[in-house]
Amino acid sequence: MEAQPFYLSGAWESSTEKRLVRNPYDGNIVGLVAYADRSVVLRAIQLADQVRPIMQSLTSYVRSQVLSTVADRIADHKDDLARLITLESGKPIKGSRVEVDRAVVTFKTASEEAKRIEGELLPMDVIPGQPNHWGLVRRFPVGIVAGITPFNSPLNLVAHKIAPALASGNCVIIKPAPQAPLTALFLARLFDGCDLPPGVLSIIPCSNADAEPLVTDDRIGMLSFTGSTVGWKLKEKAPHKVVTLELGGNAGIIVHEDADLDLAVQRAVAGAFSSSGQRCISVQRIYLHRPIAGRFCDRFIPAVSRLVIADPLDPRTDIGPLITEDAAIRTLRWVEEAVAAGAELVCGGTRDGSIVAPTVLFNPPTFASVCREEVFAPVVILREYDTFEDAIDEVNDSHFGLQAGVFTRDMQRIFYSFEKLQVGGVMINEASTYRMEHMPYGGMKLSGLGREGIRYAIETMTERKILVLNLDQAGSPVKQDAVR
Known part of the structure; x- marks a missing residue:
């Protein structure tokens, strides 16, 4: 059986270590996946760090078009994706089809939000002596987002990391669930031929130990983790970066x-x-x-x-x-x-x-x-x-x-x-399971930290920066014209 390679910075690569993916229903082999080691994870971080300035300068139009294209491609491959979700996660096929539909909405919503990352204009003359002072506030991407995802929604929960990260001009590295990595790698294929710079996206199956740089490396600007309460231990290892945790519950x-x-x-x-x-x-x-x-x-x-x-x-x-x-x-x-x-x-x-x-x-x-x-x-x-x-x-x-x-x-x-x-x-008048892709989603207490939902994830994946303008300078062209 030929092993499925991993997706490293826009290119497909293999390795000597391979792992089987089995159907949890009958134990049959679903596929064979090449497993990356720590050196590959570090290369992904390095390549993302190199391309980060290019990604940040990509126009909102291009980012929006890429996300819209991927949404259309997911819809075109609905049956194949739904079957793969079911084979590797055991989710009943009718639920897998719903998951694919939701992933389409996730990318479509991110495509729209990419064009709506707005700023603020603040008057700074709120105390005496500050005439004609203004503040211009913009949001800038954190740089590289690392996403760690679980098995139970191997397409849409990956989408909720990738889509807002790209919409906001970030590079993104995904460690998919070891039980269900094939769906995430299928999604990576749908980015082929899009207008993303090489190095922006990596999807790398690997062990927890080899994935540690995604948590500890200072070049990673944000960690987005969905899974069990082990997420709190990961946060302790990443005290100086932005961390979002979407963890468990007993609703x-x-x-x-x-x-x-x-x-x-x-x-x-x-x-x-x-x-x-x-x-x-x-x-x-x-x-x-x-x-x-x-x-x-x-x-x-x-x-x-x-x-x-x-x-x-x-x-x-x-x-x-x-x-x-x-x-x-x-x-x-x-x-x-x-x-x-x-x-x-x-x-x-x-x-x-x-x-x-x-x-x-x-x-x-x-x-x-x-x-x-x-x-x-x-x-x-x-x-x-x-x-x-x-x-x-x-x-x-x-x-x-x-x-x-x-x-x-x-x-x-x-x-x-x-x-x-x-x-x-x-x-x-709904169960606790109600969720839409654009709503703020996250918990209190041990259930997590921060919020997902495309616009809310974008807020976390970006940082505010202010430019203060003093337009009351004595030698400004406006003042000189007034003297004349």
Whole structure:
């Protein structure tokens, strides 16, 4: 089998070290990937640093056109990309197709935002003695953005690093997930023939140890990391650069008595079990107002039981594998611990290899791992509450704070949720999994630092610089003309 080379500064290169990529559903080989070593990572940084001034001088029109072209090419290769996402990550094909569509929107949005990086004109005459002083504020790219991405959305989460970085005039180096690097390398091919200077983009599969310069090298202006809470340790290694962390969560949703129960059930099922729960904003905790808890469960449990577990390439499939069998074993251990501590196992709680059946637990103790930690699997817990304030407190009783959902029609409760929930995003009459590419996205507490979403990422990937103009000089042409 021929190895897929890596993409180093606009050129394809190989190496002696090769690693297999396997389908998490059946273990079959999906591909063979050339792995870079530390010297390759350092070359990527060096080449990006050399081309950085050229990239910064590229016009917004050219940057916008490149991003628009890539968006069109992604759309043209939708079927191939969706199949590849499913083969290497195990995501059901219908979810992979949605991911490709979202990646198109990500690049299209970045194409538009590339032309909207605006500045400010500030009057500086706010104290006596400063007539005709003005400040001109512009945003300048940080230079080189390093992106480290996870397996669960191997196209769109890579897009959320590359697209805003290029839109704002930065070079970018990506370390894709070791479980799913082929999709990112496919994306690199779609940049061939675009008007980017060589050296601007690198996509380099490598080990964590060999990728360390992406975190520690002073030539890297920003680190953008999506993954587990290990991101906080990376931040400690990069104290002098800009760092964005999009980390884990154990998202909660609240269903109050005035909610549209059919809507709440539909969104809760999708939010808890899409991508087999392998999403950082997956619905993990559902809090039910006691008066409607029974009616919700009477609709929710049958809907969960109807989910289809099968080959993820089958368009009917709802539940595919977890990324590894070890992840499935750990998930079942946490479920068993919760049951031993008093939780009721309503459905699921079994596995077949790396596939975990959709699992619902009722009333586990709050100290259980399924409540406290990020399960990252098709597992959801149900708990009842008496007052809306109690529900808010329970959602907040977490080390995480990424997103939350609230189902209610009452405006006072809506704004109370917005004020009191300790999360980066509050979704009203939507599950915690709601995300659009242009919205600010990120969390509080252990869930991260900074925000993604194209315009918000561009703000982080650029730095403000001010030019102060003194137009009141005694010898200025304007004053001389006045004397004449």
